[in-house]
Amino acid sequence: MPELPEVETTIRGLTGYLHNRRIERIEVRREGLRRPFPPELVQTLTGARIIDLTRRAKYGVLHTDRDVAMVFHLGMSGRWRIEPDALEKHDHLVLHTQAEGPLPAAMLALNDARRFGSVDLVASTALDLWPAFAALGPEPLGDGLSVAHLAAAFKGRIGPVKLLLLDQGIVAGLGNIYVCEALHRAHISPLRSGGSIKKAELTRLVPAIRDVLSESILAGGSTIRDYAQPNGELGYFAANWRVYGREGQACLAPGCKGTIARVTQGGRSTFWCPVCQR
Numbered sequence: 001m002p003e004l005p006e007v008e009t010t011i012r013g014l015t016g017y018l019h020n021r022r023i024e025r026i027e028v029r030r031e032g033l034r035r036p037f038p039p040e041l042v043q044t045l046t047g048a049r050i051i052d053l054t055r056r057a058k059y060g061v062l063h064t065d066r067d068v069a070m071v072f073h074l075g076m077s078g079r080w081r082i083e084p085d086a087l088e089k090h091d092h093l094v095l096h097t098q099a100e101g102p103l104p105a106a107m108l109a110l111n112d113a114r115r116f117g118s119v120d121l122v123a124s125t126a127l128d129l130w131p132a133f134a135a136l137g138p139e140p141l142g143d144g145l146s147v148a149h150l151a152a153a154f155k156g157r158i159g160p161v162k163l164l165l166l167d168q169g170i171v172a173g174l175g176n177i178y179v180c181e182a183l184h185r186a187h188i189s190p191l192r193s194g195g196s197i198k199k200a201e202l203t204r205l206v207p208a209i210r211d212v213l214s215e216s217i218l219a220g221g222s223t224i225r226d227y228a229q230p231n232g233e234l235g236y237f238a239a240n241w242r243v244y245g246r247e248g249q250a251c252l253a254p255g256c257k258g259t260i261a262r263v264t265q266g267g268r269s270t271f272w273c274p275v276c277q278r
Helices: 004-018 041-045 124-129 147-154 161-166 176-185 199-218
Strands: 021-028 049-056 059-064 068-073 079-082 091-097 107-111 118-123 261-265 268-272
Touching: 004 049, 004 059, 004 079, 004 091, 004 107, 004 199, 021 041, 041 068, 041 118, 059 124, 068 124, 118 124, 147 161, 147 199, 161 176, 176 199, 176 268
Parallel strands: none
Antiparallel strands: 021 049, 021 091, 049 059, 059 068, 068 118, 079 107, 091 107, 261 268
C-alpha cells in the first residue's frame, strides 16, 4: 500500500502538471473504485482550476477554485500516470488540463488495478470536518507530533507500541514499513506496551519518525508491488530499510550483533532486532 511518503511524492509530482491549471475534460472510465465516483464529479471539475495540491495522512487533495476539493486515496495499488503513451484498462479516471500560454495540455490517469482506492468531493470549508479527516491524529511531519502528544496518547495503554503508532487517530499517515523502521532507529521494541515507553525513549522516537519519513520522501518512497511515482520512476527508499523485510539478516545498527526477527502483530508483519530494541 502506498504510505505517507509515497502519497507525498505523488502530490509533489502532480503539482508541476496541475497547480494553477484548468481541467478541460474528465474521463470516467468505470463506475468507481472501492466505492462509486461522486455522481457530480464530471460536472463539478470540468472547467475548474486547481489552485493547490496538499496531502492529509495517506490522502491527496486537489483544491479547486470552486470551493470544493477532490480527495483521493491510492488504496493498495493506485498511482497517477502522467502523460501515458496510451490508456490502460486500469486507468479509471483521466484528467485533461487545458493548454494555457506556453503550457501545453496534459493528461493524467488515476490507475488502480485492485480498485481499493477512492475519490471523493468535499466542500473546501468542510475538509477538516469530513469524517475521514476529523478522525485523524496530527501529521507526523508537523508540530502536532511531539513527545507530549505521544506521552498522553500512550499513557496507561497496554497495547503494543507498534499497533498504537499505526492507529491513525494517534498519528496520521504512519504505515507498517515506517513504524518498523522508526522503532528500530529509536531502539524501542515493537512488543512493548505503549504505557511502558519512557519520556527519554519518546525523545528518540519522535525525531526517528520524522527522519525516516523525510528520507523516504527524498528517495521517492518505497516501491512495493505496483507503486511507482507519477512519472513512472520507482521509489528507492527500500534500499535503505534497516529492518523491514530483512528477517534472518544481520542488524545494521552500529555495534549490534543481533539478527532481524519477524512477528505478526494485528495481522501485519513486524520486523525488529531483539538485541538492540528493548
